[in-house]
Amino acid sequence: MTSADRGSGLAIETRGLTKRFGHQLAVNSIDLAVPQGSVFGFLGPNGSGKTTTIRMMLGLASASAGSVRVLGLEMPRRIDEVLPRVGALVEGPAFYPFLSGAANLHRFDAADRHSVPATRRARVAEALDRVGLSHAARKKVRAYSLGMKQRLGIANALLSRRELLVLDEPTNGLDPQGTREVRSLVRSLAADGATVFVSSHLLAEVEQICTHAAIMSAGRLVAQGPLPELRQAGSAQLRLLTPDAGAASDVLVRFGMAPVVGHPVAGHPDGNGAVITATFPDGDGPADDSGVAAGTVTPRPVTPGTVPPGRVTPEAIVAALVADGVRVRGFTVERGSLEERFVALTGEGFDVAQ
Amino acid sequence: MSRSDGSGNVAGEARRPPSSASLLGSEMKLLFRRRRTQALLLALAAIPVMIAVVVRLSSSVPAGRGPAFLDRITQNGLFVGVTALIVAVPLFLPLTIGVVAGDTIAGEAGHGTLRYILVAPAGRVRLLLVKYIGAIAFCIAAPLAVALAGAGIGAALFPIGPVALLSGDVVEPGEALVRMLLIAAYQTVSLLGLSAIGLFLSTLTDVPVGAMAATIVLSVASQVLDQLPQLEWLHPWLFSHYWFGFADLLRQPIGWESFTDNAMLQAGYIAVFGALAYGRFVSKDVLS
Known part of the structure; x- marks a missing residue:
């Protein structure tokens, strides 16, 4: 691989990747595209097929259908060329409990037939240092806490210089300090030019460190792309604060919205009135002038003539509200967070995908 | 994605030519530094010690009763090792080999370390080979532990003389020791087939205890079948058939016939169960 196609290529690419366990489709024909150099968040609820996908990417499990290319090479056919360039944390850390942390890393490094024995000791020490485990290097893993094992698992992925890091739930079991450290570690790895593929169910984490993301639900890939685009794809919410709830609702209905009048705002003695919320029409948003998401929108006017033609803009709504004598005391249009988008795509609640 | 197929993709990184020495060394360290392995070997070494102490403390051993050569021990300590090797054949040795061979792959799967070994990447065939070599090393160590402990305790508690x-024919103690080591080697060979069976069973499960128990049960079953006269046609094919066939090593000149028969039979078991283990493990989904 030359540095020229490094920027343009895909670090991971799956086509119609499918995994069937008996009659159950664990992964259902997914087309994943992870750009080189990205920090890619792989999101999904428990049981949505994330880890199974990762296992197929790493050649641990075979695909029922479809193909995987990692670092441009077909897997699992080119596994011996691909895996030495990949560091991985798969479904939580796993170690020999009767060996020390350092001895475990020595063992895994020795398993890589391309690793250099002469530098092993130094590389193990460096990896341990990088995750803050130097003081516990000689301790048996049996005596490690979950967070320490997690750190050791990440250290294992960092034993050699890697072009791709696959980290499955890297902050699982870590305290806030450890979570912050992992975040900065991921950033520094990305800064070194590595592609980092992070699977997680923690959205806040993905929002903070990722440049791209994909969302899995019940074995299907329901969304993927650069993070800003994913957020954009969600519909915007309009929030209006006014004492004239009735008149305001009429105006919003003219714009084709379905306003919901909330309770009066508490703690305002002068009576700011009610909060009215509504979904901004058709996912076309205020910050989105390029029309990427949905093109232009023609609202369904209830009273023709009072709604400006063309696309709805926030300022047009405010103008219409003011024109109708509505006392606008607060007005915001907000893009949905990734979390809202996630819940919209994968459903709410604790039901593990079947 | 268009890309000229990535040969020479390990750009700029100084990687040495692939070598299996590291993994093999690591496997040996893992096996023999493990408390459990050491306990197994100690338990085996305790057999001759137990025999020697009991014989030393008792006034006389009635001739012709108990394990072979038991009555000869008081006259010559070298018989402790031989007696212990005979005692260990039907159960103790298969038991310890069952534990080690059954643990090979299933033990890694049980710890979850199998996936990390494989993504390192170790290579599945290479890992299987290294694991089997580890089992062979234990097959060498186990009878040797019995023989050497026997020689040691025999020399400590009893007189040593020509055997x-x-x-x-009568041979000097040095020559007798060599014969005892030959018996140990014979038993090493005897256990290779069982190890291959254990390796295969170990690829079938993520629960090491299951593979261990199955291996041990098979070794007992094979010996039971070998006792049934109705199944005489089957006897030469049972992997335990030649387990006691080392008497020819105690003659002058040494008869190698049963040694080679045994080796051929074990080689057959290695070929069959090695192939089965390969077929299973190479295509296995590692989900542990």
Whole structure:
């Protein structure tokens, strides 16, 4: 691989990747595209097929259908060329409990037939240092806490210089300090030019460190792309604060919205009135002038003539509200967070995908 | 994605040519530094010690009762090792080999370390080979532990002198020691087939205890079948059939016939169960 196609290529690419366990489709024909150099968040609820996908990417499990290319090479056919360039944390850390942390890393490094024995000791020490485990290097893993094992698992992925890091739930079991450290570690790895593929169910984490993301639900890939685009794809919410709830609702209905009048705002003695919320029409948003998401929108006017033609803009709504004598005391249009988008795509609640 | 197929993709990184020495060394360290392995070997070494102490403390051993050569021990300490090796054949040795061979792959799967070994990447065939070599090393160590502990305790508690062989010839103690080591080697060979079976069973499960128990049960079953006269046609094919066939090593000159028969039979078991283990493990989904 030359540095020229490094920027343009895909670090991971799956086509119609499918995994069937008996009659159950664990992964259902997914087309994943992870750009080189990205920090890619792989999101999904428990049981949505994330880890199974990762296992197929790493050649641990075979695909029922479809193909995987990692670092441009077909897997699992080119596994011996691909895996030495990949560091991985798969479904939580796993170690020999009767060996020390350092001895475990020595063992895994020795398993890589391309690793250099002469530098092993130094590389193990460096990896341990990088995750803050130097003081516990000689301790048996049996005596490690979950967070320490997690750190050791990440250290294992960092034993050699890697072009791709696959980290499955890297902050699982870590305290806030450890979570912050992992975040900065991921950033520094990305800064070194590595592609980092992070699977997680923690959205806040993905929002903070990722440049791209994909969302899995019940074995299907329901969304993927650069993070800003994913957020954009969600519909915007309009929030209006006014004492004239009735008149305001009429105006919003003219714009084709379905306003919901909330309770009066508490703690305002002068009576700011009610909060009215509504979904901004058709996912076309205020910050989105390029029309990427949905093109232009023609609202369904209830009273023709009072709604400006063309696309709805926030300022047009405010103008219409003011024109109708509505006392606008607060007005915001907000893009949905990734979390809202996630819940919209994968459903709410604790039901593990079947 | 268009890309000229990535040969020479390990750009700029100084990687040495692939070598299996590291993994093999690591496997040996893992096996023999593990408390459990050491306990197994100690338990085996305790057999001759137990025999020697009991014989030393008792006034006389009635001739012709108990394990072979038991009555000869008081006259010559070298018989401790031989007696212990015979005692260990039907159960103790298969038991320890069952534990080690059954643990090979299933033990890694049980710890979850199998996936990390494989993404390192170790290579599945290479890992299987290294695991089997580890089991062979234990097959060498186990009878050796019995023989050496026997020689040691025998020399400590009893007189050592020239030994009369089964053929009537008398050999010096040094030569007798060599014969005892030959018996240990014979038993190493005897256990290779069982190890291959254990390796295969170990690829079938993520629960090491299951593979261990199954291996041990098979070794007992094979010996039971070998006792049934109705199944005489089957006897030469049972992997335990030649387990006691080392008497020819105690004659002058040494008869190698049963040694080679045994080796051929074990080689057959290695080929069959090695192939089965390969077929299973190479295509296995590692989900542990």
